[in-house]
Amino acid sequence: MKLMPCPLNGPRNISEFACAGEVAELRDPADCDDTSWAEHVIFSNNTAGVVREWWFHTPTSYWFIAERNTVTDEILRTYPAGEVFKARFDYAAAKDEGGK
Amino acid sequence: MPFGLLKYGFAKTYPANPILPKTPELKPSYDVVIIGAGGHGLATAYYLSTVHGITNVAVLDKGYIGGGNTARNTAVIRSNYITPEAVRFYKESVDIWTGLANDLGINLLYTQRGQLTLAHTDATVRTFRERAEVGTHLGARTKMVDLKQIAEIVPCMTLDPEARYPIQGGLWHEDGGTGRHDAMAWGYAMGASRAGVEIHQKTEVTGVTVENGKAVGVETTRGTVRCGQVVQAVAGMSSVVAKMAGFRLPIRTYPLQAMVTVPLKPFLDPMISSTALHTYVSQTARGELVIGGGSDPYELYSTRSTLDLKESLIADTLELFPFLAEVKLMRQWAGMTDMTPDYSPIMGESPVQNYWLDAGWGTWGFKATPVTGKRMAETVAAGKVPDILQPFRLDRFRSFALANEMGATAASH
Numbered sequence: 141m142k143l144m145p146c147p148l149n150g151p152r153n154i155s156e157f158a159c160a161g162e163v164a165e166l167r168d169p170a171d172c173d174d175t176s177w178a179e180h181v182i183f184s185n186n187t188a189g190v191v192r193e194w195w196f197h198t199p200t201s202y203w204f205i206a207e208r209n210t211v212t213d214e215i216l217r218t219y220p221a222g223e224v225f226k227a228r229f230d231y232a233a234a235k236d237e238g239g240k
Numbered sequence: 241m242p243f244g245l246l247k248y249g250f251a252k253t254y255p256a257n258p259i260l261p262k263t264p265e266l267k268p269s270y271d272v273v274i275i276g277a278g279g280h281g282l283a284t285a286y287y288l289s290t291v292h293g294i295t296n297v298a299v300l301d302k303g304y305i306g307g308g309n310t311a312r313n314t315a316v317i318r319s320n321y322i323t324p325e326a327v328r329f330y331k332e333s334v335d336i337w338t339g340l341a342n343d344l345g346i347n348l349l350y351t352q353r354g355q356l357t358l359a360h361t362d363a364t365v366r367t368f369r370e371r372a373e374v375g376t377h378l379g380a381r382t383k384m385v386d387l388k389q390i391a392e393i394v395p396c397m398t399l400d401p402e403a404r405y406p407i408q409g410g411l412w413h414e415d416g417g418t419g420r421h422d423a424m425a426w427g428y429a430m431g432a433s434r435a436g437v438e439i440h441q442k443t444e445v446t447g448v449t450v451e452n453g454k455a456v457g458v459e460t461t462r463g464t465v466r467c468g469q470v471v472q473a474v475a476g477m478s479s480v481v482a483k484m485a486g487f488r489l490p491i492r493t494y495p496l497q498a499m500v501t502v503p504l505k506p507f508l509d510p511m512i513s514s515t516a517l518h519t520y521v522s523q524t525a526r527g528e529l530v531i532g533g534g535s536d537p538y539e540l541y542s543t544r545s546t547l548d549l550k551e552s553l554i555a556d557t558l559e560l561f562p563f564l565a566e567v568k569l570m571r572q573w574a575g576m577t578d579m580t581p582d583y584s585p586i587m588g589e590s591p592v593q594n595y596w597l598d599a600g601w602g603t604w605g606f607k608a609t610p611v612t613g614k615r616m617a618e619t620v621a622a623g624k625v626p627d628i629l630q631p632f633r634l635d636r637f638r639s640f641a642l643a644n645e646m647g648a649t650a651a652s653h
Contacts, residue, residue: 159538186480210541211542
């Protein structure tokens with residue numbers, strides 16, 4: 141059993157968690173063309189080494205950030221998302237242009 | 241006779257024929273450099289040299305031939321996919337497989353034993369109907385079977401209506417088969433080197449030389465090489481090598497774990513797979529059961545095995561074959577799978593000119609080795625992606641024209 145040190149719940153079995161991918165720079169949906177949207181959603185750095193990712197503890201619905209090494213399978217550090225994201229993101233409502 | 245045997249054993253020149261000629265010195269330049277001496281890279285070299293007459297080719301590998309995912313897959317060969325594009329492509333591979341042992345002059349232990357995929361829900365039954373229709377239309381033998389027919393195909397499997405996930409029906413794919421993966425790599429390697437291709441093992445590519453948006457060579461641990469064209473065929477490391485050429489891919493790399501039991505008397509002829517139970521099982525010619533599962537839950541560049549995955553995979557397999565509970569495992573291993581968002585491969589152009597991609601082979605690459613080699617060779621020789629590969633170009637992710645095969649993988653991932 142591999143343990144994930146959850147910032148909220150302490151060390152728990154990693155099977156209780158879901159990984160949601162690398163922490164990436166957020167795009168403004170109102171100002172993002174198809175190519176850069178594809179780049180953001182579909183393409184991936186897929187880094188062999190240390191990555192910073194979103195993780196989710198399913199039973200408590202708790203999101204946090206984990207730094208881990210994708211080659212050695214070591215979890216280096218976990219912390220609340222508030223350490224990185226200091227302010228709330230407010231986007232202007234995107235105009236629906238029918239999937240232009 | 242005993243004396244003759246002794247003499248044979250002590251002979252300085254071991255009389256057996258080496259499979260490959262000794263690795264030569266790297267030349268300063270080649271027409272084509274192929275990164276990766278797995279099945280795909282070797283097959284591409286084989287068809288380039290034997291069909292297209294391009295023999296000034298070097299295949300480079302950081303390890304040894306067929307030592308990566310070519311040796312780590314569960315050797316399933318099938319064409320019962322769901323999109324017409326994929327069925328057409330994989331069917332061509334199955335067609336080549338049926339005559340491949342003769343073409344390569346090596347025993348591939350290829351047998352068409354049939355593959356039975358199980359549906360445990362109405363939704364899966366509906367996708368089976370679609371797969372059966374698409375397969376039949378394109379000439380890949382695929383049909384729906386009911387519980388009575390399933391019992392005839394696999395008499396030893398539990399069809400208990402009280403099971404956790406009762407079986408509702410099946411997709412019977414008569415063209416499904418298995419083959420020996422190592423022999424396939426050796427066969428392509430021998431054929432390619434006979435035609436003049438150089439195979440450089442233990443030669444790691446550490447960089448790609450790009451000038452004015454064009455690939456002109458590679459840097460390796462044994463020196464720098466110039467070349468006209470580069471083919472990248474490095475399953476499990478696609479993103480890492482692509483980064484050397486300066487671009488990203490729509491790939492996330494996960495381990496996939498599999499295992500083998502001790503040999504048992506033959507009892508299971510067809511291959512069995514179940515997406516709901518995340519498992520697929522087949523019995524090898526030696527009697528071992530090969531059991532494979534879905535990918536690991538998070539991304540990793542590792543081939544380690546875990547007890548968690550073993551436990552869940554075994555529990556699911558025992559749902560189908562409870563009598564295996566006392567059988568011991570003999571080996572376990574993992575491969576690194578380059579998963580794409582649509583569970584289809586990426587072949588053709590890359591953002592770098594003269595740099596061709598053969599990537600994103602996730603959990604479905606082994607069966608496609610012959611057709612990929614043939615069609616990638618055609619691509620490199622003509623400088624143009626043939627029609628059959630068009631649906632699998634990298635561009636599809638920018639035009640949102642995905643080829644979704646998620647429902648037709650052997651186990652859900």
